[in-house]
Amino acid sequence: MHQASMSIPEYTAPATLDDALGIKKERGAEARVIAGGTDLILRMRDKVFSPSVLIDLRRLSLDGIALSDNELRLGAFVSLSQVLESADIERLFPALPAGCREFAGPPIRNRGTLGGNIVNASPAADLVPPLIAYDASIVLSSSDGERVLQLMAFFVGPGQSVMEPDEILTEIRLPLMPASSAATFIKLGQRRSMAISQVNLTTRLSVDESSMVSEARIVLGSVAPVPMRAVAAEEFLLGKELSEKLLNRAAKKARDEVTPISDVRASLSYRLEMVEVLVRRALLATWDELRGSAPDG
Ligand SMILES: Cc1cc2nc3c(=O)[nH]c(=O)nc-3n(C[C@H](O)[C@H](O)[C@H](O)COP(=O)(O)OP(=O)(O)OC[C@H]3O[C@@H](n4cnc5c(N)ncnc54)[C@H](O)[C@@H]3O)c2cc1C
Incomplete structure (x- = not known):
């Protein structure tokens, strides 16, 4: 157990997205979103990241899955288990649950989120290839507003992305595919x-x-x-x-x-x-x- 050597950050669970974005604006990269924590906690233990604040977004209902006439919208906090439980995703975007089935074991799938898998920016992230194959775009929010970009354009290098220190990934959007x-x-x-x-x-x-x-x-x-x-x-x-x-x-x-x-x-x-x-x-x-x-x- 190496926990004793990990400095303990402040923890906050804001009630609104505006509050969360306000903290990000003020504290920038010092403040990290914690989603499932499956990757973040290991990196903090290994001192790759030493955030002074952890922002937990679980009160913000970022775990919705909504189908409309032209797209499927997934909150950034949708877990891998939720993907596996969704009949809409299985029917319309089956390669995504296929990726989840090959992903770790049930405890990690219950905690790990789509947003965490993307923001990690690991070249080996399993859910990124299916999302890109379905032409996913993502929504990055900050207190100045939001921007939507193609997921493909998000990654810069291992662990690096175009996300600014004051931004939070809020949503993933999948356009509906052609009939055949x-x-x-x-x-x-x-x-x-x-x-x-x-x-x-x-x-x-x-x-x-x-x-x-x-x-x-x-x-x-x-x-x-x-x-x-x-x-x-x-x-x-x-x-x-x-x-x-x-x-x-x-x-x-x-x-x-x-x-x-x-x-x-x-x-x-x-x-x-x-x-x-x-x-x-x-x-x-x-x-x-x-x-x-x-x-x-
Ligand atoms: C035993 C084990 C097995 C694993 N197996 C696999 C595997 O088979 N395939 C695979 O691809 N990965 C695997 N992983 C890696 C990890 O579980 C996944 O990448 C997971 O999807 C991360 O999601 P999370 O919600 O836990 O992210 P967290 O650990 O909470 O966060 C990861 C990073 O993203 C940031 N972040 C998270 N959400 C947001 C957001 N909405 N906005 C801004 N920043 C955000 C955090 O600050 C952190 O930097 C494994 C990990 C473990 C420990």
């Missing part, structure tokens, strides 16, 4: 669950009435300092009819686009090989899913 869409999440870790990803990815394909690819997303985690999209491979697929050969070629292109790092979890050549294998597997599974859900079978 499917997505697949795959995580490769050293062990099943409780493992940091060596490679994690999500592919999404949408096709038009003539079965041509209208949208393609290939989003990879753990292969670069920030989550990345294999843009050339995505573009290669656009306007084409799906076939095994086409998807094999797209997977090769994705491999050419990544420049992964070697680290204790996996070597560079192993990661490159895995990118091609996993992108191919994910694209084939996504195509299968699309065919399965097509009106004509």
